[in-house]
Amino acid sequence: MTTQTSTTSVSTSVDVAAPVAHAFRVFTAGIGSWWDADKHILDAPLASMEFQPWVGGHIIDHGVDGSECRWARVLAYEPPTRVCFSWDINTRWQLETDPTRTSEVEITFTATGPDQTHVVLTHRHLDRHGDGWEGMRDAVGSGWSLAGFADTAATTADSPCVFMVLHWPAPEHRDQLAASMNGMRSAMQSQPGCLGVDPPLLSEDGRCLVGYSRWESPQAFWATGITPRRPDEIVEGELRPRQAFLLNPHTPTEPTENSTH
Numbered sequence: 001m002t003t004q005t006s007t008t009s010v011s012t013s014v015d016v017a018a019p020v021a022h023a024f025r026v027f028t029a030g031i032g033s034w035w036d037a038d039k040h041i042l043d044a045p046l047a048s049m050e051f052q053p054w055v056g057g058h059i060i061d062h063g064v065d066g067s068e069c070r071w072a073r074v075l076a077y078e079p080p081t082r083v084c085f086s087w088d089i090n091t092r093w094q095l096e097t098d099p100t101r102t103s104e105v106e107i108t109f110t111a112t113g114p115d116q117t118h119v120v121l122t123h124r125h126l127d128r129h130g131d132g133w134e135g136m137r138d139a140v141g142s143g144w145s146l147a148g149f150a151d152t153a154a155t156t157a158d159s160p161c162v163f164m165v166l167h168w169p170a171p172e173h174r175d176q177l178a179a180s181m182n183g184m185r186s187a188m189q190s191q192p193g194c195l196g197v198d199p200p201l202l203s204e205d206g207r208c209l210v211g212y213s214r215w216e217s218p219q220a221f222w223a224t225g226i227t228p229r230r231p232d233e234i235v236e237g238e239l240r241p242r243q244a245f246l247l248n249p250h251t252p253t254e255p256t257e258n259s260t261h
Contacts, residue, residue: 009124010137014146016119018157020111023119024080026153027107028053029245034152041093042069047205050166050243053077059085066205071095075104082108087123087140091132103128103136115157121146156247160195160214163221165244167209173237174209178202181211188213193220218246 016023026034032049040046044063052058052074059072076084084106090096103125110118121144126137169177181200188197195214202209215221234241 008127008133008137009122010126010141010144011120011122012144012146013118013120014150015112016117016150017115017154018117019115020109020117021080022157023117023153024083024109025245025247026156027109027119027149028077028079028083030152030156030247031059033156034149036148040069041071041089041095042067047203052243053079053245064205066207069095072105073099076106080109082106091129091136096129101128101130117153119146119150160216161218161221162247163211163213163215163244164247165211165242167211167238167242168207168240169209169238174202177209177237181209185211185213188224191220191224193217193223221246 018026028051031051035049037046040061042061042063044065044067046061047064048062050058050060050062052060055074055077057074057077058070059074061069061071063069071088072085073088074083074085076082084104086099087103087105088096088099090101096102103123105121105123107119107121110120112118123140123144126140127133129136167177167181178200185197185199188194193216195216197213198211200209200211213221232241
């Protein structure tokens, strides 16, 4: 891994022992699997991270107390080769609400072989943060370590595809939604290529229902007929749009919108 610092930007790169589509997904949808849990600006400990996979989406930190922090805006989302997001954190390590005083983080993914990817991260326009920006440049220069990301991507590259869906039901609809997820579980387990479906899990804060299923390939999953849903759509009984991610696919064959019925 190499790191370079210029006047107003920091760049670091790493070679990942994983296919390019998998490396992209681990960095984005799987961001919580490799991010240092101590690096956040929440008041409470970090419970999970969410990367909304569309331009205009956010990177959201969720605290164990139910709080959340939307500290980045997705500026470009081009799977599996490029993603760019804003850095909406000021020099006092607080949320920055003025977009003209935010920097940008761009990550490119280049396949150098069937199971090798060269990843370059550039954190640029750090001078936009105003007085004291040099201190932020020095901090992110040492903080953007991609070693954990590379290790996670490499160790999960040969894993089965995992479909993960997150629901935020209204309290009075929680049991009904859990029963519906169990019904879907029974239906999915009978599908060709399904390696198993876990019962729905309730997050520690009691706000989110999580479903996991494992598949031989992305094609096996999409053959079930699950259809895309608009990423901003909220259905009756849920407090916010459900989020769904297909992790570990070796080829980017799924629909471009990752929220599903």
